[in-house]
Amino acid sequence: xxxxxxxxxxxxxxxxxxxxxxxxxxxxxxxxxxxxxxxxxxxxxxxxxxxxxxxxxxxxxxxxxxxxxxxxxxxxxxxxxxxxxxxxxxxxxxxxxxxxxxxxxxxxxxxxxxxxxxxxxxxxxxxxxxxxxxxxxxxxxxxxxxxxxxxxxxxxxxxxxxxxxxxxxxxxxxxxxxxxxxxxxxxxxxxxxxxxxxxxxxxxxxxxxxxxxxxxxxxxxxxxxxxxxxxxxxxxxxxxxxxxxxxxxxxxxxxxxxxxxxxxxxxxxxxxxxxxxxxxxxxxxxxxxxxxxxxxxxxxxxxxxxxxxxxxxxxxxxx
Ligand code: ADP
Ligand code: F6P
Numbered sequence: 001x002x003x004x005x006x007x008x009x010x011x012x013x014x015x016x017x018x019x020x021x022x023x024x025x026x027x028x029x030x031x032x033x034x035x036x037x038x039x040x041x042x043x044x045x046x047x048x049x050x051x052x053x054x055x056x057x058x059x060x061x062x063x064x065x066x067x068x069x070x071x072x073x074x075x076x077x078x079x080x081x082x083x084x085x086x087x088x089x090x091x092x093x094x095x096x097x098x099x100x101x102x103x104x105x106x107x108x109x110x111x112x113x114x115x116x117x118x119x120x121x122x123x124x125x126x127x128x129x130x131x132x133x134x135x136x137x138x139x140x141x142x143x144x145x146x147x148x149x150x151x152x153x154x155x156x157x158x159x160x161x162x163x164x165x166x167x168x169x170x171x172x173x174x175x176x177x178x179x180x181x182x183x184x185x186x187x188x189x190x191x192x193x194x195x196x197x198x199x200x201x202x203x204x205x206x207x208x209x210x211x212x213x214x215x216x217x218x219x220x221x222x223x224x225x226x227x228x229x230x231x232x233x234x235x236x237x238x239x240x241x242x243x244x245x246x247x248x249x250x251x252x253x254x255x256x257x258x259x260x261x262x263x264x265x266x267x268x269x270x271x272x273x274x275x276x277x278x279x280x281x282x283x284x285x286x287x288x289x290x291x292x293x294x295x296x297x298x299x300x301x302x303x304x305x306x307x308x309x310x311x312x313x314x315x316x317x318x319x
Pocket of ligand 1: 009010011041071072073074075076077078101102103104105106107108109111125
């Protein structure tokens, strides 16, 4: 192997740039040539390559988003699209590919590997919904962004004695809601993995007010319900002055935390080590603080585990 390529695909996540930097520098350190593919799989099909040198990835470790840009590409889901991508890779004499992305991107990477093209993944999604790794890039930053928002909302909620519903990202998984709700001291957390008990939520709000609580914060994952609907129910059943905030894509941007920079650096370098040692069809995972190689097939077939013990803890601390 002499030449490798790297791309970012799907939803962007803070920490992707740290991973790109690590891939490039580790690659060059090990005397490989490194190419960047712009706009994910779309760039792979269109042949949108750029050479990457040590200096190309200077001054990016602290930046959110991805300097290689990202895309969602329907054509890559077809065999014809993937054949074109492999043809371009071979024409450029690229021997292996590193894909930084989420589970959708890994489905594409698995297909490439099955077609005989060596591919290694780095998990990056703020949703932290990939099996086989305790953390994916961007999750820690997103949780920190959400708790900063909760703290700010708490100030105004207390001043006016209001109830706030905060809707956070997470279509299928409630990791962001759970971790930020616990760290932000929310009264109730609504996640797709747990049954919603509206009676319990209302009861907590009413009891809290009786005890003299000045504000209440409810965190709802977007996959459970619209924050506005939950707000309507609370207003109707309690008569409390209730406001709803949808945090949206604010959660996906911003400078990565130290944790995500470290994770990106470690995972990017490990991806190069795996690929250049001939281990394809795997993603880098972090399990119990150890870097491991996890087969794409495992990561994509297992249901990612959300720590329900944290949910129970949050429930017991927010009485
Ligand atoms: P993420 O990687 O963040 O989960 P997406 O689910 O949007 O993001 O997937 C990113 C891209 O990966 C898609 O636009 C598509 O190009 C590719 N992809 C997703 N699923 C498949 C699949 N089953 N086969 C081939 N490529 C896929
Ligand atoms: O990156 C994951 C995620 O943030 C989900 O939680 C969210 O539902 C989705 O992306 C929205 O992404 P987009 O607006 O790019 O479709």
